[in-house]
Amino acid sequence: MDKFLIDGPSKIKGKVSISGSKNASLPILAATLLFDLPVTIKNLPRVKDISTMLNLLKSLGSKVELSKDKKIAKISNPKNMKTFASYSLVKTMRGSILVLGPLVAKLHKSKTSLPGGCLIGARPVNYHLSALEKLGMNYEIKDGYIIAKSNGKLKGAVIKFPKISVGATENSIIAACLAKGKTVLKNCAIEPEIKDLTNFLNLAGAKIEWIGRTCTINGVNSLKSINYSVMADRIEAGTFCVAATLSKGSLEINNLDPKIISTELNLLKKTGAKINKNKNKISIKGPEKIKPIKNIKTKEFPGIPTDLQAQLMVLMCRANGKSSITENIFENRFMHVAELQRLGANITIKNNKAFIDGNTKFIAAELMSSDLRASVALVLAASVANGKSIINRIYHLDRGYEKIENKLKNIGIKIKRLKK
Incomplete structure (x- = not known):
């Protein structure tokens, strides 16, 4: 099984084109x-x-x-x-x-x-x-x-x-x-x-x-x-928006209608991200200090998608204070929490709610993917961690993200696929 080697921390900069959904x-x-x-x-x-x-x-x-x-x-x-x-x-x-x-x-x-x-x-x-x-x-x-x-x-x-x-x-x-x-x-x-x-x-x-x-x-x-x-992939677009916000990065995201992720962009603005929207692109700049959000709730569209919950949790780990995420769609979608804790995250789970103490300084570790979106959250966390992380079972990622390591390399993340 292939795995990723990620050498952090990275700062994201450049342009990325969103694939079809x-x-x-x-x-x-x-x-x-x-x-x-x-x-x-x-x-x-x-x-x-x-x-x-x-x-x-x-x-x-x-x-x-x-x-x-x-x-x-x-x-x-x-x-x-x-x-x-x-x-x-x-x-x-x-x-x-x-x-x-x-x-x-x-x-x-x-x-x-x-x-x-x-x-x-x-x-x-x-x-x-x-x-x-x-x-x-x-x-x-x-x-x-x-x-x-x-x-x-x-x-x-x-x-x-x-x-x-x-x-x-x-x-x-x-x-x-x-x-x-x-x-x-x-x-x-x-x-x-x-x-x-x-x-x-x-x-x-x-x-x-x-x-x-x-x-x-x-x-x-x-x-x-x-x-x-086919329309652009709004979850991929949201993932890259989180990546830029997480790393104090500056990213131009092309080939999508920004309207399809307006709820997500409004949430990222609350964390301090600066966002400009055009007809088919988004420019996003991450803040020096990420502001926490007290209660993020996943909900059916037009709410925050459950497919971005894991990525947003990584962002809140780096926020300057306490936040929480309530998962309202799936009952088993906090499987990434144990892996984020291995990187140093301070997260407590009560039923369908995650309580996150921010200001985490992620330290590199060997990690295991559990599902598609959890996998990409671990990639984001590893990209801002100190040291070299290995992410196993990345076949989950290949199910839903097109050539993600190439896109990530192009915007400044030191990532390598290790074939097995």
Whole structure:
């Protein structure tokens, strides 16, 4: 397994270009299963989760042609598509469950493995299943597989999600596109990645409308061939904004609409960061002294994303005073705390709340990644620590950040990938 060697402390300076969004690409790629005609998806990030999803599509019979840089995929579906999504592909990534809706909507049956992914909490698929059931899908769970079928076309329904769920919202929208009649989804997740998915589907001829957290889909018979460019990755952008703030750095972040991280930027301003926004770039300068924030709370969009919680915790470790973070999305997302404590962090956990004593002088150590976002938080902490840190199990990072060590090297972090 590869690991990172990071020699700190570093000061960040320069420019970085944000890759396409992993969390928008995955549902869009899953939705290509609905199409009879070829579809071209651009601005795909070169990360492990995207390779997994493309391999899953290939296993279902899709023909995938990749550009030389692997950022553009042309996807064509044959008439005799397969309906079996095997455990060997689905086990590494929760996003794989997103093929269930389109397979049942298009082919009226599917055998999809229950998914895997990061160990950050239960994340059950019951919201997906109950919503698809209301659209006319029958299913049983047997030997770790969801065996599903429908009696012909799915039929529109009114569905209220008992809890806001990104994945269940996406799966239901995709499935409802080819359903007969009107589907109304209430209490939906409204993350920018979901709006990107619906924008893609609408351009292909779907009929989807939003009012607040209610999404209305009028089913169509088929979708037309399109070229579509995926939005920028707001979590990657937020990570680099935290990195600049953390290290008294100065960074220009390109290739994104600053509006998609306005909540995060407002939070960083409170810590003392100086931020300028243009049409598709952000300039950010870290403060000499980072101000603490009393209670950061993760929340569904437009709140602070859970995917930035670990990075913000590193920032608060260096803040000049006490702060706290409440994790409201996942019940098991403080696994990075023990590793930050190895670097010298003073953090106490009570239930879903972390209390952080600031002014930490991180001292280098050997560390272990537990999940995707925790991994990048350890990279940030190691970059401002004194000495050489080793971060193990960085395959988590490769799932969601495109060539992160190259981007970090270019802005002044002394980082090296050690092959094993």
